[in-house]
Amino acid sequence: MKPVSLKKVCAVVAFCTTGAFLVNANEKPTAPSIDKGEKVANLTTDKQMTFDQLLKNYDDDSNGLLSKKELENVLDTGLLASFDDIDTNSDQAISASEFAQYEGNS
Numbered sequence: 001m002k003p004v005s006l007k008k009v010c011a012v013v014a015f016c017t018t019g020a021f022l023v024n025a026n027e028k029p030t031a032p033s034i035d036k037g038e039k040v041a042n043l044t045t046d047k048q049m050t051f052d053q054l055l056k057n058y059d060d061d062s063n064g065l066l067s068k069k070e071l072e073n074v075l076d077t078g079l080l081a082s083f084d085d086i087d088t089n090s091d092q093a094i095s096a097s098e099f100a101q102y103e104g105n106s
Contacts, residue, residue: 086102
């Protein structure tokens, strides 16, 4: 195998990096898409999200309720920390009515 100069390798890496920056410099930033499979955390806080948005993003079993396990990937931990207070009937899930009551009290 022929030895490769470290200077040449560094030059190629620098050239490719600069090219990547130049290509991406003209692209407009896009809002992150929330894919249910990827569990990308929403950039807004939980209080700003509607219950329907939370269901769409985190209700893995599609039962219309949010469990603690489903809410583990939520960016703002306030909802998870308040889970027991929000879950007024202690069924280990948050319903739309419980969430609405939580929003009204906060």
